[in-house]
Amino acid sequence: MATWNSRGLRGSTLEDMINNTNEYYRQKNLALVQKIPTPITPIKIDKDSSQITLAYFEKDSTVDYIGVVQGVPVCFDAKECATDTFTMRNIHEHQIRFMEDFERQNGVSFLIIMFSGRNELYYMRFEELKGYLERVQNGHVNNFKYNELDPNFFIRAKGGALVHYLEPLSRDLDDRG
Template sequence: MATWGTRGLRGSTLEDLINHTNERYKESGLALIQKIPTPIKPINIDKESRHITLAYFDQKSTVDYIGAVQGIPVCFDAKECVSTTFPLQNIHEHQMIFMEEFEKQGGVSFIILYFTGLDEMYYVPFRRLLEYWNRGRNGGRKSFTYEEIDKTYQIHTKHGAYVHYLEMLQKDLDSRD
């Protein structure tokens, strides 16, 4: 079992806050967003307790969340960063491909990035994430910094939603017109 501070629990606090926010959005009829579980293949199951004791990831996961906001398809991933530099290796190529294909189908893709040391959260539109990604693939920096983040996309707590990302989603949509 993972213990506090290990890789196994990274992101769980942010995901809990997002899950709570998504529940508030659902209750108020604003959005229907679901957490996508990571598919696993059980290897050993304790017959007495019927708990999985050994498993491995069955396939590559896409993104953490998918759903619709007022008829607009959205998908996003939740990421945490202790320092002020976010390594792009924390986003997998298959996730970038999925988000890009999702956008081509008329959806909106993004990440919610929490700089834990600064206690600040940001909505990072896919188009910006793709710029960072391509820069790294073309021999440039394989990370992006806090300084590069558009601070107008900062996410705040509002109306009981801990990670009130809908305003930033609207800002993203407005910038596409």
Template sequence: MGTWNTRGLRGSTLEDLINRSNDSYREKKLALIQKVPTPITPISIDKESRHITLAYFDQKSTVDYIGAVQGIPICFDAKECAVETFPLHNVHPHQIAFMREFEEQGGISFIILSYTMKNELYYLPFDEINRFWTRMEEGGRKSFTYEEVDKSWQIRSCRDIFVHYLEMIQKDLDRRD
């Protein structure tokens, strides 16, 4: 029997809360956001049950979520951090490239970052993620700290919306105008 904290279940609580929030947004006709399935390559399939018994994750997925908020295309990834330093190797180069191209097409890209030890969620706009990424590529830190995160981007809960990130998207839009 597996344990609840196996590597494969990392992030599942955050994703569950985001999925429930997305359901509420859809029901209220505020947004239509879908979880992007993680692409896998099956290795072994049980012939009787036709279930995949062994597979590996394909490396090149894009981001966790994609959709539209009142006609504005958005994409984002959900990440969890159990300590005060977030290693940038948890974000892949192809994800940065996808988010950059998405922004160039007029969309909004971001990361929802959960600091699990603090029970806090943050919206990290793409320009902030890109700043940390560029710093790393130029030979700087390969991570960023909790202290470096702008606390004005904290995501709050609101009634039946556990991860109410639409407020932060509005903030992101307002500063772009």
């Protein structure tokens, strides 16, 4: 079983930004999307701070977020990358399977990737992700580079939405026909 430690907090800034955006969307009646907690079993708890210092994951999680946007079911995962090279090892097989199953049910799956060195966010369509996965299966290195990404799917802040993913989601839906 996987264990948890402070490395698990790496994406907390991105998640805070997404959580704030989702609350903004909810208040504006644009979307209802919630963070899915990862079930853990605590092993060690710091007696002074009452914080969990070691735990294990009870089971594989699905994705970070799930909900509905104007009647469209969505699920997505938030990933962070400090460099211009994103390693595919950051995406787990059980997450890919869940996203694929979600798409089969006419939902929309995607990643939100924060390139923290550039302070830029990217909406990665599931089809694009599958293309990179297929490339790896065909012997390509297990990553993709920032400069390979579609400029139409970078995410900009807008109004009260720090991670305004509804615009690239709309483009994604348009491309699906």
